[in-house]
Amino acid sequence: MTTLAASSEADDILSASRSGRGRIVAGVPADVEVIVVGGGPGGSATAALLAEMGHEVLILDKARFPRHKACSEYINPGGVAVLERLGAMAEIDALGPHRMAAMRVFAPGGRSFLADYDGVEAGRTALGLSRYRLDHLLLRRAAAAGATVVEGAHVRGLLIEGGVVRGVEVTIDGTRQTIRARLVVGADGRHSVVTRALGIDASPSVLEQTGLVAHYRGVTGLDRFGEMHVGRGGYGGLAPLEDGLTNVAFVSPARRVAARDGGTLAYFEAGIASLPRMAGRLAGATMEGTVRGIGPMAHRATRVAGDGYLLVGDAASFLDPFTGEGIYAALRAAELAAPVASAALRRGEVTVRSLVPYGAARRRVFTAKGAVCWIVQGFIHQPPLMDYVTRRLDERAALGRQLASVLGNIGPAAPALSPLFLARLLRP
Ligand SMILES: Cc1cc2nc3c(=O)[nH]c(=O)nc-3n(C[C@H](O)[C@H](O)[C@H](O)COP(=O)(O)OP(=O)(O)OC[C@H]3O[C@@H](n4cnc5c(N)ncnc54)[C@H](O)[C@@H]3O)c2cc1C
Numbered sequence: 049m050t051t052l053a054a055s056s057e058a059d060d061i062l063s064a065s066r067s068g069r070g071r072i073v074a075g076v077p078a079d080v081e082v083i084v085v086g087g088g089p090g091g092s093a094t095a096a097l098l099a100e101m102g103h104e105v106l107i108l109d110k111a112r113f114p115r116h117k118a119c120s121e122y123i124n125p126g127g128v129a130v131l132e133r134l135g136a137m138a139e140i141d142a143l144g145p146h147r148m149a150a151m152r153v154f155a156p157g158g159r160s161f162l163a164d165y166d167g168v169e170a171g172r173t174a175l176g177l178s179r180y181r182l183d184h185l186l187l188r189r190a191a192a193a194g195a196t197v198v199e200g201a202h203v204r205g206l207l208i209e210g211g212v213v214r215g216v217e218v219t220i221d222g223t224r225q226t227i228r229a230r231l232v233v234g235a236d237g238r239h240s241v242v243t244r245a246l247g248i249d250a251s252p253s254v255l256e257q258t259g260l261v262a263h264y265r266g267v268t269g270l271d272r273f274g275e276m277h278v279g280r281g282g283y284g285g286l287a288p289l290e291d292g293l294t295n296v297a298f299v300s301p302a303r304r305v306a307a308r309d310g311g312t313l314a315y316f317e318a319g320i321a322s323l324p325r326m327a328g329r330l331a332g333a334t335m336e337g338t339v340r341g342i343g344p345m346a347h348r349a350t351r352v353a354g355d356g357y358l359l360v361g362d363a364a365s366f367l368d369p370f371t372g373e374g375i376y377a378a379l380r381a382a383e384l385a386a387p388v389a390s391a392a393l394r395r396g397e398v399t400v401r402s403l404v405p406y407g408a409a410r411r412r413v414f415t416a417k418g419a420v421c422w423i424v425q426g427f428i429h430q431p432p433l434m435d436y437v438t439r440r441l442d443e444r445a446a447l448g449r450q451l452a453s454v455l456g457n458i459g460p461a462a463p464a465l466s467p468l469f470l471a472r473l474l475r476p
Contacts, residue, residue, distance in 0.1 A: 076198055076220060076227065080106045081393060083216055083229040084195070085203045085242055087113065090361025090378030091235030092186035093134060097386035099194035103393060106227065107190060108201035108218055114184035118261050118340040120297045120369050122148070122274055122287040123175040123182070125165045126457020127376035130383060139185055145177035146288040150452070151372070153276045154325055155438035156431040162273075162442075163452035172458055174372075176274065176289040178263070182375075206232065206245040206357075213246075213356030231389055231398045232357045235378075238342060240363035243349045250350045252367075255425060256302040258343025259369055260316045266333035267294035276370065277326040278428050282319055283370060284326045296320065296330065299369065302343040312339050345369070352410055353403035360385050365414070370428060371421045376457050377414065384409040416461035420454055423465075440473055447472055 084095045087109035095105045123131070123145075131137050149166040151174065165172040191197045198220060207215035207226055215228035234242030243249045267286060275286045282300030289295055298319035308315040316339045321327050345368060352364045361378030385406050392402035427434045441448045450469065453459040463469055 076201075076225070077106060077196070078225070079215075079228045080104050080196075081229065082106070082231045082233065082389070083108060083227060084233040084235055085216060086234070086236035086240075086361070086363070087111075087187045087190070087197060087199075088117065088183055088235060088237060088361060088378065089186055089375050090363070090382055091233065092183070092190040093130075093379050093382035094233050094235060094360050094385055094389075095195040096134065096186070096190040096193040097382055098390060099190065101386065101390045103390060105190075105195040106229070107187070107195050107197045108203055108216065108227075109187075109197070109199055110202040112199045113187050114180045116337070116340060117179035117183060118259060118342040119179050119295075119374070120259075120261060120285045120287050120372070121176055121178050121182075121289055121295045122151075122285070122372050123177065123375050124372050124456045125172045125174055126373065127379055128173065128175055129457075130376065130379040133383070134189075134379070136186065136189060139189070140175070140177065140182070143177060143181050143185065144290040145175040146290060147272070148174040148176060148274045148288070149272045151274045151276060151455075153438065154278060155435045156278055156280055157435040158325070159435060159438045159442060161438045161448055163455050164449065165452055165456045165458060168449050168453045168456065168458050172456070174274065174456065176287040176295065178289050178293070178295075181290065203236065203241050206242065208245075211355060213354070230356070230393060233385070233389070234357060234359040234363040235361050236363050238345060238347045238362045238366055240347070240349070240359070242357065243347075243359065243363055246349075246351075246354070246357070248350045248354075249347075251344070251347045255346045255368060256344035257299050257346070257368055258302040258305040258341055259297060259299045259345055260305070260312065260319070260339050260341040261295060261297045262316065262339045263289070263293045263336045264296050264330060264333040265293055265336055267296070267329050268332070269329050270294065275326070275329070277323040278431070278434050279323045280431050281322055283428060284320060284323045285369070286326060286329060293336065294333070296326075296335075297369070298323075299345075305341070305343060312341060351407075353406050354400045356398055358385055358389060358403055358406055364410070365418075367418070367421050368425060371417075371424055371455055373417065373421075373455075373457055380413060380457075381410065384413060416465055417454065417457065420461050420464050424455075437473060444472065 360381040
């Protein structure tokens, strides 16, 4: 049995297929070994690795690159390490990213704690680089590794035969077509069509936050640090980027953004004004471009792999940008997925069973950090607790270094979940 499944557009796709409107767009293959849906960091890195392993890979992205992406554009030290392993750092350095040795986190009461990566391991830094540049570079690297890239290719649903994902339904230049593949990689981000088509979307309803970001020129006082400012109605972030730009972010409950009186810009500016220290950094700075946003941001799929498919990046899981690991997680997932996918493809058996090691590797690498992220969310949503914890971290250098290591994905996260660590952090 052949079904074409998509969430809201399923009927449309089925009727298009039955009426024979679907046809092959010239130059795009109708049958490939691997389709990667989405050319963000997760998709491009997975595609590059699989292409280097000798597989035939087609990346489909609805956008045309370079394109902006709503993101605070901060790559944590763990993400930088993956970019080094991928061999991308020489080209990234040529783009002039801003190196950050630490992140200063301000609590609502004004106390701050320095997540000092350089203090954890000499020379470790985070990077500030616009997604306009980063994503385009990673996509070009995937193409250079041998992947075929089709931009402006909007995947509408999946081709599913007997419960097995066999390809995608895509619109390219206004024309629908079906492309078959032995493996479909869902790397299409927070609003993943792949997870919705499979019915495995399980986004949490408890943390519905909207993130708004913009670029500013003329922000002062940051130099080698980025900053996070936690307030009572949301939090803000400052990440210096290339070319003297700074990424300015404000994150607040999605329901408040939806119920705002004025426009998005006015809401964003009021949010920044509610964080006086952050607003001080912006005095005299000017915004370049527009405010971009996404919300609710949290997303989770109930499975990360199945017969004929696997998920990487936000399509698999994303919680909140406060702990700054979304890009790291997308790149790291590519490293975990590619060898498992390659082995399955070579055996000619791309099944839920053959992809089990990918899920196991994800649990090993991501589960403890995920728990730490939820604990951090608990702190930032309780201002008195955030004030208290920030003071403890500032006073106890060893605890601060341990947390910086975990937040920056420099060392393992499990120690931050130990009763001893939590007791030291919370003990009066
Ligand atoms: C406000 C905000 C701030 C953030 N700040 C940070 C930060 O500072 N540091 C950090 O590490 N992470 C941050 N994140 C998270 C980070 O942006 C994501 O984790 C990261 O982009 C995930 O990469 P990805 O490749 O999975 O998906 P994405 O980067 O979202 O890429 C998905 C790609 O898929 C394409 N696509 C989507 N749907 C389709 C379709 N149907 N057909 C074809 N193509 C499709 C899109 O065009 C896009 O190019 C932030 C997120 C938000 C919302």
